[in-house]
Amino acid sequence: MRVLVTGGSGYIGSCAVRHLAEAGHQVLILDNLSTGHASLSKGFELIEGDISDSVLVARCLERSDAVMHFAASAYVGESVTDPRKYYSNNIESGLALLDAVLASPVRIFVFSSSCAVYGVPASLPITESLPKDPINPYGDTKLAFERILTAYSVAYGLRSVALRYFNAAGAHASGTVGEMHEPETHLLPLALRAALGTAPPLKVFGTHFNTPDGTCIRDYIHVSDLASAHIKALEYLAAGGESTALNLGTGHGSSIREIIKLVEEITGRTLPHEFVDARPGDPPALFASPEKAREILGWQSVHDLRSILTSALMWEEKKRKN
Ligand SMILES: NC(=O)c1ccc[n+]([C@@H]2O[C@H](COP(=O)([O-])OP(=O)(O)OC[C@H]3O[C@@H](n4cnc5c(N)ncnc54)[C@H](O)[C@@H]3O)[C@@H](O)[C@H]2O)c1
Known part of the structure; x- marks a missing residue:
């Protein structure tokens, strides 16, 4: 498949891009390099731009069959001190991306969600059916976006898998990509x-x-394990699978x-x-x-x-x- 990868110059996206290519998929990266690095996209086509740029996204979607959406602001602490940035980038810009998707024939969408949607869980291990009660704006944006995806699936047939990562860690076996957050909080x-x-x-x-x-x-989960789940989610949706949300942890x-x-x-x-x-x-x-x-x-x-x-x-x- 031809896959548009938003945030493909970031930590997890850049690893997923390599797994996609290894699995025979074609990759187009859209990234504004706000926290990502062009060096992590070496060997892949990188369109430098924002997911809220509907004209640019429409052009990317003309060349895509599916979207993997990694692009987001992703610092929990910063989301508490600057929530506006998080609602703006993760929700408002995310909605603009979805508008462009709905205006295109693409109906397959894989979303980077987070265990932050659960907040403080009532029991362990955390299952998908536990109450969702985020304790910071970051988790709140991830839960809101999941709910938008659920509504869009019902109303517009945009099928999606929301993958709730636990703590991403490790580096791709090639040694070409790994964690490069600045500042690093993990x-x-x-x-x-x-x-x-x-x-x-x-x-x-x-x-x-x-x-x-x-x-x-x-629960620390290897970034390559996350990437392999993305490929399986893509294949699941391509085979007609219904929208769902899944935990990714060990x-x-x-x-x-x-x-x-x-x-x-x-x-x-x-x-x-x-x-x-x-x-x-x-x-x-x-x-x-x-x-x-x-x-x-x-x-x-x-x-x-x-x-x-x-x-x-x-x-x-x-x-x-x-
Ligand atoms: N790292 C973790 O442990 C973890 C856990 C749960 C969920 N997640 C989610 O996984 C995704 C990737 O996380 P990461 O650790 O790789 O972060 P990252 O900051 O390394 O990657 C995010 C990428 O998105 C890009 N980006 C951000 N906003 C954009 C926009 N408006 N338009 C275009 N590009 C934009 C950044 O430049 C960056 O390359 C995020 O959605 C994050 O919330 C991460």
């Missing part, structure tokens, strides 16, 4: 950089959570202390870290039930935390040498 790259001495000591927020070792538990949580230990083992270095107060609203544990994605897409993750960290370490070392 735990694994910060932990690796602290161990390598390229970032300050890791701040561990909270040690008195109701978890076995007192630190937060999260089903296993890892605590921060476990991560520190594994980073030290993999790097062979001490990971300098300091314990600080928990952040308000941080849930003690979040991990997915990936069962629905397995049933509907036949997908499951293949990378464990060691594989995630090993690939991310290769990527960090490569960036350090460049």
Whole structure:
């Protein structure tokens, strides 16, 4: 298929683009490079522009059979201090993108949603049927966009799969693309950089959570596992599958202390870290039930935390040498 990938110059989109090409699909990237990097799109056609530019998007859609929509503002903390940016980019610009899609023959849409739609879950593991109650504007924009997609599916036949990622991590096996957020807020790259001495000591927020070792538990999912789920979602929709929303996680949580230990083992270095107060609203544990994605897409993750960290370490070392 010919796939328009919005946000294909970002972390997860650039990895998905490589998996799409490996699976024989044609890729066209649309990215405004607000947080993405042209270097991550090397070897692919990149149209530099915004998803709200309806004329540009219409031109891209003339050459596409499906859309994968990764483009968004994606910093949880920033969404609290600057919510306007998040409602504007993730909803308003997203609606403009959908208008252009509806004006075209394209009716297949894969959306990057997030486990942030659940807020603080009532039970674990998190299944898709749990209440959706986001605790920050970022999660709110993801849930709102999912609801728009559901309504558009019913009214206009735009079939979509919303993929609710848990914590994306790791790098593509080629070593050509990986995490390059600026600023970086994600735990694994910060932990690796602290161990390598390229970032300050890791701040561990909270040690008195109701978890076995007192630190937060999260479900880290390899970016290549996310990418493979996107390909399966695309194929599912192309085969006539109905609109749905699916969790993408491993089903296993890892605590921060476990991560520190594994980073030290993999790097062979001490990971300098300091314990600080928990952040308000941080849930003690979040991990997915990936069962629905397995049933509907036949997908499951293949990378464990060691594989995630090993690939991310290769990527960090490569960036350090460049
Ligand atoms: N990283 C995670 O752990 C995670 C978890 C859950 C969901 N997500 C979602 O996955 C998607 C990708 O996340 P990421 O970590 O790769 O982020 P990223 O910032 O690396 O990638 C986002 C890309 O979208 C582009 N973009 C943003 N707004 C745009 C616009 N209006 N027009 C065109 N391009 C635009 C950016 O330049 C960037 O290349 C986002 O939708 C994010 O909300 C990420």
